[in-house]
Amino acid sequence: xxxxxxxxxxxxxxxxxxxxxxxxxxxxxxxxxxxxxxxxxxxxxxxxxxxxxxxxxxxxxxxxxxxxxxxxxxxxxxxxxxxxxxxxxxxxxxxxxxxxxxxxxxxxxxxxxxxxxxxxxxxxxxxxxxxxxxxxxxxxxxxxxxxxxxxxxxxxxxxxxxxxxxxxxxxxxxxxxxxxxxxxxxxxxxxxxxxxxxxxxxxxxxxxxxxxxxxxxxxxxxxxxxxxxxxxxxxxxxxxxxxxxxxxxxxxxxxxxxxxxxxxxxxxxxx
Numbered sequence: 001x002x003x004x005x006x007x008x009x010x011x012x013x014x015x016x017x018x019x020x021x022x023x024x025x026x027x028x029x030x031x032x033x034x035x036x037x038x039x040x041x042x043x044x045x046x047x048x049x050x051x052x053x054x055x056x057x058x059x060x061x062x063x064x065x066x067x068x069x070x071x072x073x074x075x076x077x078x079x080x081x082x083x084x085x086x087x088x089x090x091x092x093x094x095x096x097x098x099x100x101x102x103x104x105x106x107x108x109x110x111x112x113x114x115x116x117x118x119x120x121x122x123x124x125x126x127x128x129x130x131x132x133x134x135x136x137x138x139x140x141x142x143x144x145x146x147x148x149x150x151x152x153x154x155x156x157x158x159x160x161x162x163x164x165x166x167x168x169x170x171x172x173x174x175x176x177x178x179x180x181x182x183x184x185x186x187x188x189x190x191x192x193x194x195x196x197x198x199x200x201x202x203x204x205x206x207x208x209x210x211x212x213x214x215x216x217x218x219x220x221x222x223x224x225x226x227x228x229x230x231x232x233x234x235x236x237x238x239x240x241x242x243x244x245x246x247x248x249x250x251x252x253x254x255x256x257x258x259x260x261x262x263x264x265x266x267x268x269x270x271x
Contacts, residue, residue, distance in 0.1 A: 008033050009183060016176040023111045023172055024050060030176065039199035042179075045207050049172060053108040061106055062207055064171035069105040069158040071132070073142070078150035085159070094141040101132055105158050111172060118165035128165065130158040178206040 012029045015021040027046045034042030053061050071093075074084045090102055107114060121128050132138060139153035182202035204210045 008036065009180065012176065013180045013184075016173055016180060019173075023115060023169065023176075026173075026176055027111060030179075034199075037199045038196045039203070040196075041200040041203040045203055049111050052110040052113075053106075056108070058106065061108070062175075063209060064168055064175070065107050067105050067107060067160055067164045067168055069103055069130070069160045069164075071101065071103060072129075072157060072159050073139075073153050074155040075151060075153040078148060092142070093138060094145070097134065097138055097141075101138075105130060105160055107168060111169070114165070114172075115169055118162070118169045121162040121165050126162065128160045128162075129155075130160065132156050132158060175206055179203070182206060 008029060012026055012033065015026045015029070027050050030046035031043055031050070034040070034044075034046060048056060053065065070087050071090060072085050072087050074082070075086065076082045090098055093101055109117070117128060120126075135156050139156050142156070143151050143153055179202055182205060183199065186198045186202070
């Protein structure tokens with residue numbers, strides 16, 4: 001590796017260790033370094049982080065971009081009652097969705113979007129809400145399964161915590177630092193140039209997990225907000241959320257009884 005390449009590697013190392021440096025700048029330098037070292041692996045990884053992972057097979061998306069999330073619904077239960085941010089299990093979804101919709105989200109966005117999303121979520125102390133694929137069909141199926149014609153699910157979505165988003169961004173910065181460390185270890189003091197194979201090996205070890213590594217796992221929280229990034233709501237009960245509405249409907253015998261029942265059951269709905 002020539003003097004210019006070593007200088008570039010030094011810049012990448014310095015910027016990766018500077019929390020105030022945007023990752024897009026560091027990753028662009030990684031693309032250039034990949035060109036100098038003839039490393040297709042480094043160029044591919046850094047470019048995907050910059051442009052995003054759209055069209056990339058799921059098995060080729062780094063593990064740190066697979067983030068824990070909870071499945072939640074907002075719904076009207078009838079008789080003037082409603083739930084927001086009610087957590088449901090994947091097992092409560094229709095059969096056709098259980099193998100597709102899990103409590104994990106793959107973020108394919110470019111790093112600039114991820115940094116902006118994480119910063120906004122942290123500033124608002126908010127969770128990010130992401131629509132489920134086929135959400136309208138899922139909501140209709142759940143409404144039909146409830147057996148209650150007056151139930152209506154207005155939204156079904158993933159809720160991702162601010163900590164999980166920040167953890168993803170931090171993992172990218174840590175990955176760059178690990179890559180620099182692997183390259184430093186492979187470069188002797190006499191300035192011998194690492195081969196493309198050595199550079200590619202560093203990518204396979206650090207990015208693709210050819211050795212054990214620790215991934216950030218945020219504590220699960222079921223809160224959500226009122227918009228794409230909203231404040232967390234209280235978590236509901238773990239059972240099928242429509243059973244709450246049945247508790248209300250089953251004891252309604254008149255207007256006075258209805259008012260009293262809603263007042264009594266409301267604390268359950270707000271959990």
